[in-house]
Amino acid sequence: xxxxxxxxxxxxxxxxxxxxxxxxxxxxxxxxxxxxxxxxxxxxxxxxxxxxxxxxxxxxxxxxxxxxxxxxxxxxxxxxxxxxxxxxxxxxxxxxxxxxxxxxxxxxxxxxxxxxxxxxxxxxxxxxxxxxxxxxxxxxxxxxxxxxxxxxxxxxxxxxxxxxxxxxxxxxxxxxxxxxxxxxxxxxxxxxxxxxxxxxxxxxxxxxxxxxxxxxxxxxxxxxxxxxxxxxxxxxxxxxxxxxxxxxxxxxxxxxxxxxxxxxxxxxxxxxxxxxxxxxxxxxxxxxxxxxxxxxxxxxxxxxxxxxxxxxxxxxxxxxxxxxxxxxxxxxxxx
Amino acid sequence: xxxxxxxxxxxxxxxxxxxxxxxxxxxxxxxxxxxxxxxxxxxxxxxxxxxxxxxxxxxxxxxxxxxxxxxxxxxxxxxxxxxxxxxxxxxxxxxxxxxxxxxxxxxxxxxxxxxxxxxxxxxxxxxxxxxxxxxxxxxxxxxxxxxxxxxxxxxxxxxxxxxxxxxxxxxxxxxxxxxxxxxxxxxxxxxxxxxxxxxxxxxxxxxxxxxxxxxxxxxxxxxxxxxxxxxxxxxxxxxxxxxxxxxxxxxxxxxxxxxxxxxxxxxxxxxxxxxxxxxxxxxxxxxxxxxxxxxxxxxxxxxxxxxxxxxxxxxxxxxxxxxxxxxxxxxxxxx
Numbered sequence: 001x002x003x004x005x006x007x008x009x010x011x012x013x014x015x016x017x018x019x020x021x022x023x024x025x026x027x028x029x030x031x032x033x034x035x036x037x038x039x040x041x042x043x044x045x046x047x048x049x050x051x052x053x054x055x056x057x058x059x060x061x062x063x064x065x066x067x068x069x070x071x072x073x074x075x076x077x078x079x080x081x082x083x084x085x086x087x088x089x090x091x092x093x094x095x096x097x098x099x100x101x102x103x104x105x106x107x108x109x110x111x112x113x114x115x116x117x118x119x120x121x122x123x124x125x126x127x128x129x130x131x132x133x134x135x136x137x138x139x140x141x142x143x144x145x146x147x148x149x150x151x152x153x154x155x156x157x158x159x160x161x162x163x164x165x166x167x168x169x170x171x172x173x174x175x176x177x178x179x180x181x182x183x184x185x186x187x188x189x190x191x192x193x194x195x196x197x198x199x200x201x202x203x204x205x206x207x208x209x210x211x212x213x214x215x216x217x218x219x220x221x222x223x224x225x226x227x228x229x230x231x232x233x234x235x236x237x238x239x240x241x242x243x244x245x246x247x248x249x250x251x252x253x254x255x256x257x258x259x260x261x262x263x264x265x266x267x268x269x270x271x272x273x274x275x276x277x278x279x280x281x282x283x284x285x286x287x288x289x290x291x292x293x294x295x296x297x298x299x300x301x302x303x304x305x306x307x308x309x310x311x312x313x314x315x316x317x318x319x320x321x322x323x324x325x326x327x328x329x330x331x332x333x334x335x
Numbered sequence: 336x337x338x339x340x341x342x343x344x345x346x347x348x349x350x351x352x353x354x355x356x357x358x359x360x361x362x363x364x365x366x367x368x369x370x371x372x373x374x375x376x377x378x379x380x381x382x383x384x385x386x387x388x389x390x391x392x393x394x395x396x397x398x399x400x401x402x403x404x405x406x407x408x409x410x411x412x413x414x415x416x417x418x419x420x421x422x423x424x425x426x427x428x429x430x431x432x433x434x435x436x437x438x439x440x441x442x443x444x445x446x447x448x449x450x451x452x453x454x455x456x457x458x459x460x461x462x463x464x465x466x467x468x469x470x471x472x473x474x475x476x477x478x479x480x481x482x483x484x485x486x487x488x489x490x491x492x493x494x495x496x497x498x499x500x501x502x503x504x505x506x507x508x509x510x511x512x513x514x515x516x517x518x519x520x521x522x523x524x525x526x527x528x529x530x531x532x533x534x535x536x537x538x539x540x541x542x543x544x545x546x547x548x549x550x551x552x553x554x555x556x557x558x559x560x561x562x563x564x565x566x567x568x569x570x571x572x573x574x575x576x577x578x579x580x581x582x583x584x585x586x587x588x589x590x591x592x593x594x595x596x597x598x599x600x601x602x603x604x605x606x607x608x609x610x611x612x613x614x615x616x617x618x619x620x621x622x623x624x625x626x627x628x629x630x631x632x633x634x635x636x637x638x639x640x641x642x643x644x645x646x647x648x649x650x651x652x653x654x655x656x657x658x659x660x661x662x663x664x665x666x667x668x669x670x
Contacts, residue, residue: 198475198476201536202476207542218475
C-alpha cells in the first residue's frame with residue numbers, strides 16, 4: 001500500500017543552532033518541503049541580519065534536500081513600522097511569546113495589553129505578516145491555555161485583518177475558537193493528537209513526552225483529533241518538534257519538548273489511515289497551510305509505503321518520540 | 336528557638352528491603368518513634384511469617400535507635416477470619432491497593448466490589464484491624480482520587496465500625512469526606528502540603544517531585560494545609576517517603592515517589608511555624624495517630640532548633656526532596 005504526499009509542510013518547527021542544527025535540519029529537510037522555523041534561539045532572532053544569517057546556517061545544514069526554511073522574527077512590541085516593512089521581505093510571520101513561558105522565551109512580551117501591542121500588530125496586519133502565538137498564561141499548568149483564550153479573543157477582535165495562528169493548541173476550548181473568529185487559525189502537533197497527561201505522568205513519568213503546552217485530557221485530544229482528521233480548513237500540521245540533548249531531558253529538571261520531525265509523516269499516515277481519513281492528510285500537512293499563509297511550496301513528492309519503520313533509539317544525542325518502536329508506515333522515497 | 340516533639344510517628348512509610356532498607360530505615364528511626372510500614376515489597380507481605388521476618392530485618396537495620404515498626408499486611412480478599420485473628424497479633428492494619436495502581440501493587444485487589452471484600456472487611460472490623468487504602472481509580476491521572484470518593488463512601492457506609500484510613504490524600508474532595516463519615520480518617524504527606532502539579536510539570540519537569548497520587552491544584556493543597564495546620568482530629572502525618580535509586584528516577588520512565596523521611600520533621604516544623612501553628616504540630620505528627628490507632632508509642636524526645644539544615648544532595652543513591660537546599664530547622668538531638 002502506497003500513499004504519496006505532495007510538498008508536506010511543518011508549520012511549527014524548532015531547528016535550534018550550531019551542532020544541534022546540523023543534526024536535526026537534514027531530518028526535517030528530508031521529509032518536508034518547507035517549515036516555519038521558530039525564532040527562539042539564543043539570542044532570539046530580532047533583526048533582519050539575524051534572520052538572514054540564521055537562514056544561511058539552516059540552508060547550509062540541510063545539504064541537498066529540497067526544503068525551504070520559512071523564517072520568523074521573535075515578536076517585540078517596540079519594532080517600528082519601517083523595520084517591519086523591511087522584515088516582511090524576509091519573514092512570513094512573527095512569533096509572540098509571553099515572557100518566560102517556554103524554552104528560550106525570556107525575552108518575550110511582558111504584557112499582553114492590546115494597546116501596548118497595537119502599533120506592531122497594526123503594522124503587521126497592513127503588511128500581511130502573520131502573528132504566531134504561544135498562547136499560555138502563567139497560571140496553573142493545566143489551565144494556562146484555556147486562560148489565554150480571552151486574549152486570543154481580544155486580539156482577533158481588535159485586529160480583524162491580522163491572521164493569528166494559535167500555535168500547538170491542546171484544548172477543546174482552543175478548537176472551539178476556530179469557528180468563532182474568522183482570523184484565528186491553529187497548528188496542531190503530532191504528539192498532542194496521540195497523548196494525554198496520562199501518558200506523561202499517569203504511569204511512570206515520561207520525560208520524553210513532556211512538552212509545553214503540556215498534554216491535557218482525553219476530551220481535549222479528541223477535539224484536536226476531530227478537526228485534524230477532517231482537515232478543518234483552519235488547522236495546519238505543525239510538529240513543534242523540539243530537540244533537546246539527552247542530558248537536558250533526563251537530569252534533575254527536564255526540558256520541555258518532543259522530537260518528532262523524522263517520524264512525523266510516518267506516524268501521521270498511520271494515524272489517519274487508522275481512522276480511515278487518509279484522504280484528508282494532504283490538506284492537513286500542506287494544502288491548508290498553503291492557503292492560510294498564501295504560500296506556494298517547493299515541489300516535493302514523499303512516497304510512503306505501508307512497511308514497518310523502526311524508529312531509531314536516538315538521532316545523535318536526541319531521543320525521538322517512539323524511540324526503538326515500530327511504526328506501520330515508512331518513507332519509501334522522496335522526489 | 337527550640338521546639339520539642341514527643342514520639343513523632345510516620346503513619347505511612349516505605350522502607351523497601353535489602354540494601355535500600357539498610358540505607359533508609361536508620362534515617363526514619365532517627366527522627367521518628369514509630370511508623371506504619373507499608374507491605375508492598377517484592378513479594379508483598381501476605382503471610383504472618385513474612386510479617387515477622389520483615390519486621391526482624393527492619394529491627395536489624397535500625398540499629399540502636401528507639402523506633403517501633405508497626406507492621407501491615409498487603410490486603411487480599413481471600414484471607415480467612417482465622418488467618419486474620421492470628422495476624423491481628425502482629426499487624427495494626429491491612430493496606431488495600433487497587434491492582435496496578437502504584438509501585439509494587441500488581442497483586443492488589445482486582446475489584447472494589449463491596450460483596451467481594453465483605454468477608455475480610457467484616458472480620459477486620461470485628462478484630463479492630465485498620466483498613467489503609469490507596470484510593471485511586473485507573474481513570475485520568477488528575478481525577479483518580481476524586482473518582483475513588485464514592486468507593487470510600489460505600490466502604491464507610493457498609494462497615495461503620497471499620498476504621499478506614501484514606502492514605503496520602505491530595506484533593507479537597509477527600510478532605511471533605513473526613514467530616515461526612517465518622518469512620519474515615521486520612522494521612523497527609525509533607526510534599527502534598529507543599530507542592531502542586533505546577534512544581535512537578537509547570538516549569539522544567541521534576542522527576543524527584545513525581546509521586547502517586549500526583550500533586551494536584553492549589554485549592555487542593557490549600558484544603559490539605561487547612562486540616563493539617565489545625566491538626567484536624569482525623570488527620571495524621573504519613574510521609575509516604577518512598578526511596579528509589581537514582582537510576583529509577585532519571586532514566587526513561589521515572590518511578591513515582593518522593594523521599595522525605597530524613598527531613599520531614601524539620602520541614603514540617605518550618606511549615607507550621609511559618610503559619611503560626613507550631614502548637615498543633617504535636618497532634619499532627621503523633622497525638623492524632625495514637626488516638627486513631629489506639630497505640631501508645633515508645634517514648635522519644637526530638638528536639639528541633641531553629642538553625643539551618645542543609646539537606647544532603649543524596650542519601651547513598653537516593654535523592655531526597657530539598658536535595659542540597661537549606662531548611663530553617665534542624666534536629667538538635669534525640670533522647
